[in-house]
Amino acid sequence: MSLTPESHTSADSTPEFVVQFSPQSFSLQPVLGGLSNHNYRLQFQQHGLNNSYFVRLFSATYSDMSKHADHEYAAQIQAASIGLAPNIIVQHSQGMICDWIIGKHWDQVDQVRDENIAKIAQLVATLHQQPKPSHHLDMSERLQHYYQTLNSEFKTTALEQQLALTINLIEQHLPANRMGFCHHDMNPLNFIENEQTKLYLLDWEFAAAGHCDFDIATLFQTFAWQGSQRTLFLSYYNHYHPAAKVTFEQLDVMAVVVEMMTLLWCIVMYQQDKDGIYLTLWQQSERAVADKINLLNKELTWDQ
Structure with missing residues (x-):
């Protein structure tokens, strides 16, 4: 897949932690499903390899629903350690980047x-x-x-x-x-x-x-x-x-x-x-x- 700079959302709308993790050219495509957050598939080429990751952005109501990112990260890390959940690669107050499960x-x-x-x-x-x-x-x-x-x-x-x-x-x-x-x-x-x-x-x-x-x-x-x-x-x-x-x-x-x-x-x-x-x-x-x-x-x- 050839990923061009035009294939991703603008710098103004893409969270900084996603931009910093990715090379200059990447795509961020919505993933259907889920009602309370915004899920995406992040894709880019690097060192001749196609890379895919799962990105979840916390919605504006995330903290209002008594959720805490630190609690979520700790739980998923524990579950991932025994193979029940995808590994978290990037933790951020705005969201996370995880392994993409094919x-x-x-x-x-x-x-x-x-x-x-x-x-x-x-x-x-x-x-x-x-x-x-x-x-x-x-x-x-x-x-x-x-x-x-x-x-x-x-x-x-x-x-x-x-x-x-x-x-x-x-x-x-x-x-x-x-x-x-x-x-x-x-x-x-x-x-x-x-x-x-x-x-x-x-x-x-x-x-x-x-x-x-x-x-x-x-x-x-x-x-x-x-x-x-x-x-x-x-x-x-x-x-x-x-x-x-x-x-x-x-x-x-x-x-x-x-x-x-x-x-x-x-x-x-x-x-x-x-x-x-x-x-x-x-x-x-x-x-x-x-x-x-x-x-x-x-x-x-x-x-x-």
Whole structure:
């Protein structure tokens, strides 16, 4: 590929850390996927070789969403050290440059293949058994932070009641022995399989010490796995993480927490950007929260 000076964005719009890393001629092409940051493929020729890197620029709302670059870098470096994440090459307050993984995201057919569910289960079980990062995600605190960020017009009585119920679930109905190294954003776009069929996990911006059931409930939600696929995942996960002994009952509790987190995040993002995609996600999540709470009401014996 021949890269010319005209193929990259202007010096005014390209972050300085990308310009400094690259030779004079490079291209910076947008990568589809991801809602809260800006992802690019950086390419250039150097010493007769074609080089490709992944560049992520932090959005204007990055710090507003209680994210910290130092926490993200530390988590991804730890995960990369055991082969679960791409290596970080450049760390900067505006973003990062990482190895480019040549591979593919799984489509909906691939996502439900038994062998791929097994691979995800092994990766997740491995992650959860690593030393916990120093940064901890307090789910109740994060939910309350999102809620307090909302404009008064969005703080409905129903939303306030759902939030109170969710915090009660966190404090009273989650197993206490499930703390570990969590990714906190496990969706299909954040998994990539390279040409040697090795699976990697991307986007570590929410990673922290946390409740490991959050990752599993997120997987079940975002991959839209049904009963047999969820059963298969849990059998593999509990095999690779024998001390976990995860049950569907505890995941039904966490499913409400995950959906409530999703709902509040969507409202916050819509409030900031007024983007229709966030409104659609908000409406979908609003229905899903109600459905999951109704399901749980049939299962739980609530504390009086």
